[in-house]
Amino acid sequence: MQIISKVLYRQILTMAVSVAIALCISFYLSKEQSFWLPLTTFCVSLYISTPVTALRRTVHRILGSIYGVLLAGSVILIWPNLYTSLFFLILFAGLTLWSRAFVSLYYLFVCFMTASVIMLLSILMAGTNLTPDYLITERLIFTLSGALISLFCSFIFMPPLESLDILKTYRHYLTRFILDYTAVFNEITNSSSRTNCTSPNSINTTHDNITSKKLLKELHASSVAYAEKMPIWKWQLFFNQFIYQSLAKYLHRIYNMRILTSLLHSSLKSFLVQELKSSQDLYNHQMVQKLLQKNFITTKHIIHKLEALKRVDATQALAELQKNNKELDQIVLLNNITELKTSIIIIHELENELEHLVSGPMQHYLYLQQNN
Amino acid sequence: MLGFINYIRHDLEGVYTAELLRGSISMLVACILLLVTPSTNASAYMLIIALYGLRSLTPLPLLKRMIHLLFSLILLCSTLIGAIILGQKEQYLLAVIFSTIFSAWTVYLLDRKNHFAGTMMFMSVFMIVNFGMGQTEVAQSITINDLLYSCLLGSSCVLIAALVVPVVNFHWCLLINHCFYHDLKLLCRYILKAPDYGSQYELPLKTRDQLLKLESSLLNILNHVKSPVRQQLYQDLTKGLILIIFWPSAHTDKNHLITVNRLRRKALQNIIDILIYHKNIEPCLEQLSYEKPSTVFDPFCNGEFTKHIDKVVTDALYLSKWEQLNTKKQERI
Numbered sequence: 001m002q003i004i005s006k007v008l009y010r011q012i013l014t015m016a017v018s019v020a021i022a023l024c025i026s027f028y029l030s031k032e033q034s035f036w037l038p039l040t041t042f043c044v045s046l047y048i049s050t051p052v053t054a055l056r057r058t059v060h061r062i063l064g065s066i067y068g069v070l071l072a073g074s075v076i077l078i079w080p081n082l083y084t085s086l087f088f089l090i091l092f093a094g095l096t097l098w099s100r101a102f103v104s105l106y107y108l109f110v111c112f113m114t115a116s117v118i119m120l121l122s123i124l125m126a127g128t129n130l131t132p133d134y135l136i137t138e139r140l141i142f143t144l145s146g147a148l149i150s151l152f153c154s155f156i157f158m159p160p161l162e163s164l165d166i167l168k169t170y171r172h173y174l175t176r177f178i179l180d181y182t183a184v185f186n187e188i189t190n191s192s193s194r195t196n197c198t199s200p201n202s203i204n205t206t207h208d209n210i211t212s213k214k215l216l217k218e219l220h221a222s223s224v225a226y227a228e229k230m231p232i233w234k235w236q237l238f239f240n241q242f243i244y245q246s247l248a249k250y251l252h253r254i255y256n257m258r259i260l261t262s263l264l265h266s267s268l269k270s271f272l273v274q275e276l277k278s279s280q281d282l283y284n285h286q287m288v289q290k291l292l293q294k295n296f297i298t299t300k301h302i303i304h305k306l307e308a309l310k311r312v313d314a315t316q317a318l319a320e321l322q323k324n325n326k327e328l329d330q331i332v333l334l335n336n337i338t339e340l341k342t343s344i345i346i347i348h349e350l351e352n353e354l355e356h357l358v359s360g361p362m363q364h365y366l367y368l369q370q371n372n
Numbered sequence: 373m374l375g376f377i378n379y380i381r382h383d384l385e386g387v388y389t390a391e392l393l394r395g396s397i398s399m400l401v402a403c404i405l406l407l408v409t410p411s412t413n414a415s416a417y418m419l420i421i422a423l424y425g426l427r428s429l430t431p432l433p434l435l436k437r438m439i440h441l442l443f444s445l446i447l448l449c450s451t452l453i454g455a456i457i458l459g460q461k462e463q464y465l466l467a468v469i470f471s472t473i474f475s476a477w478t479v480y481l482l483d484r485k486n487h488f489a490g491t492m493m494f495m496s497v498f499m500i501v502n503f504g505m506g507q508t509e510v511a512q513s514i515t516i517n518d519l520l521y522s523c524l525l526g527s528s529c530v531l532i533a534a535l536v537v538p539v540v541n542f543h544w545c546l547l548i549n550h551c552f553y554h555d556l557k558l559l560c561r562y563i564l565k566a567p568d569y570g571s572q573y574e575l576p577l578k579t580r581d582q583l584l585k586l587e588s589s590l591l592n593i594l595n596h597v598k599s600p601v602r603q604q605l606y607q608d609l610t611k612g613l614i615l616i617i618f619w620p621s622a623h624t625d626k627n628h629l630i631t632v633n634r635l636r637r638k639a640l641q642n643i644i645d646i647l648i649y650h651k652n653i654e655p656c657l658e659q660l661s662y663e664k665p666s667t668v669f670d671p672f673c674n675g676e677f678t679k680h681i682d683k684v685v686t687d688a689l690y691l692s693k694w695e696q697l698n699t700k701k702q703e704r705i
Contacts, residue, residue: 008483016476019500023468026504035504042475042496046482086403093423094396101379101388116423123406124416124505245577252580256572259618267676342676349571349620 010157014054015045018153022146033138040065040146043110045154054154057106058147064110065143071111072118085123092116114139166247167366171307173254174357178303180258184265185296188272246361257353264346268292271339284335291328295347298324302354309367314358318351325351380551381589384596386542391426398422398533405525414518421449421526424497426533427490431540441534442527444491449523451498456519459506467503474499543598552593552606556613557648559586560640563617568633571622587614605691609643612684616640619677632677639681643688650692 022041026034044061048054075088096112099105118139272289298321305314325347332340357363383389402422406415427444451474458467474496481489544551562582569575572583590610597603616639621632645651 008480011483012476012479015479016472019475019496020468020472023464023471023500027464027467030507033504035501038471038500039497042500045475046478046493086406089419089423090396090399090403093399094392097388097392097395098379100391101383103382120416120419120423123419248577248581249573252572252584255584256618259614260620263615263618263620345620345624349622352622 011045011048014048014150014153014157015042017157018045018150021153022149025145025149026142034142036139036142037146037149040143041150044147044150048154048158051151051155051158054151054158058151060106061110061147062144064107065114065140067107067111068114069118069139072115072122075115076118076122082123085119089116089119089123092119166362167309167370170250170362170366173251174303174307177254177257177261178300180261181296181299184261184268185292187265188268189293243361243365246365250357250360250362253353253356257350260346260350260353264343264350267342267346268340271337271343280335284331284337287331288328288337288340291324291331294324295321295328299350299354302358306357306363309363309370311358311363311367314363318354318358321351321354377551377554380544380547381555381593384544384548384551384592386544387540389542390537390539394426394533394537395423397536398426398529401529401532402526405529409525412514412518412521414514414522416522417452417519418522418526418529420452420498420502421445421523422529424448424494425526425530434538437538438531438534440487441531445527445530447491448494448498449520449527451495452502452523453516453519455499455502456506456514457516459503460512460514462507467499471496471499471503544596548593548596549602552590552597553647555586555589555593556609557644559583559590559613559617560644562586564637564640564644568629570624570629570632571620572618574622583617601694605687605694608687609684609691612680612687613640613643615680616677616684619680635678635681639685642685646685646688646692 018041019038022038026037029037040061044054044057046057048057072088072092075084079085079088092112092115096109096116099108099112102108272285298317302314302317302321305311305317328347329344331337332344399419399422402419406418409415425445425448427441432440455467455470458470474492478489478492478496481492562579566575566579572580575583587610590606590613594603594606594610597606616636619632619636621629624632
């Protein structure tokens with residue numbers, strides 16, 4: 001909470017100082033179109049939390065302005081009359097609102113916004129000595145200067161939050177996975193105990209459906225966050241492609257682990273709710289349940305250690321998990337429990353994913369960043 | 373068409389489309405008024421109000437929404453007039469103070485996700501731009517009465533647009549389904565084109581990214597399907613598809629890997645044939661049943677993978693039949 005308010009304070013400070021500086025410079029220049037300078041500074045300073053997000057918005061702003069100027073400039077130069085200007089004003093205004101749907105393509109919004117403002121100004125300035133090419137040239141120079149002021153202020157006032165933000169995301173996704181895993185294990189344990197009390201056919205299918213839907217919804221939220229975050233990460237890790245790719249791989253792994261968890265749910269359930277015919281079956285069943293419980297606790301332990309960036313402890317816990325999984329393998333092989341074969345593949349796949357997470361470069365990077 | 377689908381995918385709720393319509397109507401009315409009303413030096417400011425006066429409508433009763441909009445317009449018009457007057461009188465210090473306060477306040481309100489943030493943002497923009505405009509030669513002869521008249525006309529355009537398109541969002545109806553099938557086809561094709569894989573990490577990073585985006589898009593579309601039956605059918609199919617695509621087969625023997633990949637391809641091809649090309653569906657089912665190995669001959673996955681595939685293709689068949697019945701019903705109506 002304190003971090004949020006600190007960030008907000010810096011954001012407000014960056015905005016206030018950069019707008020004030022830009023306004024003073026624009027008054028000093030005292031040109032007809034110098035208000036573009038503080039306007040660009042204002043637009044770039046919105047929605048930024050780190051200097052790199054400011055850089056991203058600056059590049060988009062400049063690119064969008066150039067495209068917009070080219071677009072509107074061509075229209076004004078080819079059809080220099082009021083009716084055409086009005087027609088294109090409506091068109092560009094509509095396209096500005098349309099482009100808002102493409103959140104990650106900020107330059108598209110800036111492009112149409114610039115084009116519509118230039119059309120508006122060409123109508124507003126009609127009958128003056130301000131020619132369209134003058135308006136266009138001024139616009140480009142002032143946009144560039146305004147964006148640079150905002151960028152400069154953000155580098156001074158904004159804290160370099162990239163690593164902190166990455167760590168937050170890293171922990172968030174680990175938590176999401178372990179929550180899924182816990183939900184699946186709780187449900188399996190519950191349905192197993194229910195079955196032991198009643199008959200195997202009395203599985204609460206509605207409850208299963210709810211869990212399945214919840215998992216699917218969560219998975220969606222996770223993938224949406226991924227799709228929205230990745231373009232920003234690409235900029236945040238602009239100078240570190242290796243870490244960016246590692247982060248992408250890490251997020252893929254978590255996504256895969258969550259799908260594996262939902263698969264584990266359906267494959268384990270069929271085994272745990274089956275009718276036990278002999279004492280050997282009962283023994284096997286209890287042993288498997290015990291090992292699965294141990295697997296769950298160890299996995300949770302590994303995740304907590306990963307979240308705390310304690311790689312050595314996580315490695316030790318991983319060794320324990322591997323040992324535990326081997327025991328499970330042996331029971332399945334010795335007793336030829338065919339119902340558990342898919343679960344075994346999934347558990348090994350999860351173990352493999354955890355191994356990658358423990359030894360992955362993200363752990364090293366975040367550990368170093370935190371210690372620095 | 374692809375651009376349109378891409379657009380719908382980004383605006384599944386239809387919020388931006390409603391705004392687009394309102395904005396275009398507002399500008400159209402403003403342009404007509406500009407041409408038909410007596411021209412003054414401040415006429416063009418009507419366009420500014422019509423262009424930037426529209427706020428995103430919140431899901432409130434219409435009357436409340438209109439009151440909010442009216443309040444927002446009063447603030448914007450006051451800022452516009454105030455900024456021009458300050459510009460005409462070259463009150464630099466006041467301009468800096470107001471612009472800085474408005475800008476800082478915008479950042480605060482945006483962080484708090486306040487509905488007033490949009491109005492405050494444009495108050496800042498109006499303060500900056502119109503102070504500059506007020507300093508120009510053209511603006512020197514503008515009177516308050518002219519400005520008030522233009523603001524009144526501009527605000528009318530905004531209110532007319534908000535009344536003509538009073539909805540907060542649009543539902544894309546059948547186009548949503550079209551989007552779903554489009555993304556489903558793309559997803560299946562990506563896997564069909566990809567080489568055999570045991571784990572998704574064997575696929576190139578770009579393909580994995582695309583897969584994730586398409587899956588996310590499919591799951592997102594699901595949330596916007598109105599019919600509960602259709603939503604359930606789409607959901608079953610999507611979930612099944614994700615499981616097939618991500619089915620774990622790494623670190624298993626070569627035979628197992630080949631089997632899983634062959635079955636996966638066959639299922640995906642069947643799904644495309646059934647749902648996209650509307651091929652005769654019965655032979656597909658027979659072919660699949662013939663292909664379905666028994667648990668004895670499928671020791672690697674304990675028959676679970678084939679069970680999953682069977683379920684997904686059956687879901688696709690069921691969806692196809694349901695679609696056919698639905699179309700027939702609509703034709704009869």
